[in-house]
Amino acid sequence: MESRSLNAVLVPLASLILLLGLTRAQLSVDYYSKTCPHVEEIVRKEMIQILSVAPSLAGPFLRLHFHDCFVRGCDGSVLLDSTSGTKAEKDAKPNLTLRGFGSVERVKAKLEKACPNTVSCADVLALMARDAVWLSKGPTWPVWLGRKDGRISLANETKQLPPPKANLTQLIQMFSVKGLDLKDLVVLSGGHTIGTAHCSSISDRLYNFTGLDNLSDVDPFLDMKYISKLRSKCSPTDTKTLIEMDPGSFKTFDNSYYKLVAKRRSAFHSDWALLTNSFTRDYVLKHANGFESEFFQDFADSMIKMGNVGVLTGSQGEIRKTCSVVNY
Ligand code: HEM
Incomplete structure (x- = not known):
């Protein structure tokens, strides 16, 4: 218990120190400090409730963020539903085993109530993944925020996700195109x-x-x-x-x-x-x-790095109202 509480202090501190030396594409840890100051508490509270009823969802939340970031960057594209003309990422084979979409909408709805049109679905995923790990007795880290949501989700782009049969050469290649190393x-x-x-x-x-x-x-x-x-x-x-x-x-x-x-x-x-x-x-x-x-x-450290892959910031993208559909 003691070493866990020590970790709780050391891990975020060390991550913060490491990150101070790096430039991040317009993301910041206090991005919502004025527009939605309680964003992290709201997500944490919901996550505690969700995982107390369904603890097996911790894995799916972590995986959702990974699958989001590897296709079109961390832009919430994995959450979009298919439309009449377009098959979305979530309906492609590697994503048919993803779970937890309903819980993401639940957390997003709470945030919409507290701070309408403010917090992106991509940021919700990053926070939920962090809390899922922490609530599973793992580390925690400062989540850099300010991602915008994309408006495009294409099933055939999920070939950027590493398959379970991949060998090391393939894995290295698929990670390195995302800026992630060995x-x-x-x-x-x-x-x-x-x-x-x-x-x-x-x-x-x-x-x-x-x-x-x-x-x-x-x-x-x-x-x-x-x-x-x-x-x-x-x-x-x-x-x-x-x-x-x-x-x-x-x-x-x-x-x-x-x-x-x-x-x-x-x-x-x-x-x-x-x-x-x-x-x-x-x-x-x-x-x-x-x-x-x-x-x-x-x-x-690697989660913070992955959470920065291909993010949309500033005037790019939008803040979706509902995570499964783009705004009109
Ligand atoms: C290195 C390449 C990776 C491959 C080939 C891979 C592949 C897979 C596959 C095939 C599953 C099982 C899906 C199912 O049958 O339900 C899975 C589950 C999972 N993966 Fe990965 N994965 C990789 C990397 C990662 C990364 C980077 C993360 C997060 C940091 C991650 C987190 C998870 C988690 C938490 C689950 C369990 C999901 C659940 O409980 O439903 N994986 N992965």
Whole structure:
């Protein structure tokens, strides 16, 4: 408990110090200090209520922000509904497993009541992701605010999201085009310490991996004992069942993700791929053996960096009234 309260002080402080030296595209931590001074308290209060009823939504909130930032920047485009002429991001395959849209609207509605037409949906997502991690006993960090919402959401742009089958070269490439480096990749992958995955996201590792279609045709880089465990939960065609990505502590943000990766028990090929590069492997192995506060600090720094990807600011974009539709 003591070290947690120390973290609560050190992590945001260190992040702030780091950020003072960097220029951020017109975002600032006190962006709403005059126009919506209680924005963070309003979001936090709602998040406490939402997660007390549905704790399994913490993972989805973190993932929503990631998927928002990787397509068209953090502009709330992941929240837009498809229209008659256009299939939106949320209806594309990688996003069909996203959850939590209703809660985002709930938080946004509270903010509209307190400060109409002021707080963007993109900022709501960034705050909800931060609070989801904090309320899962993870780190906290200052959220830089002032993002505007985009008016475009295109399903085919979701190919910028890394697939679970990705190898390290693909992952590095997909992160670097967003301005995120190798360290951000291994650190942000640690987000898989919370949440669940659908059997369909991992079943290719368990069955017919190379097309030989026999029982031993599995991903050779997945621990055999873990394969049996996963097979007992996931049949080859199961699309509904959820598995805990970090079994036993999937609601707690901690460094056990790295323990799983080190033991080849992580959910996705992309997680395992972190062992194929000396820098990312060293990070995984170090944090499999402790150094949790360092991971927390790194995660806070990389989340701030990710939250700055491709943001719309100033006169760009708009403040949506409802997150799922653009303003008229
Ligand atoms: C490095 C590349 C990444 C890949 C290939 C990847 C892939 C995936 C996949 C396939 C799922 C499971 C979806 C499902 O079946 O329901 C998932 C879940 C999740 N991902 Fe990632 N992810 C990556 C990076 C990240 C990052 C950077 C974050 C956040 C910082 C993140 C946070 C999450 C969370 C929290 C979940 C659980 C969602 C839930 O509980 O519904 N992921 N990811």
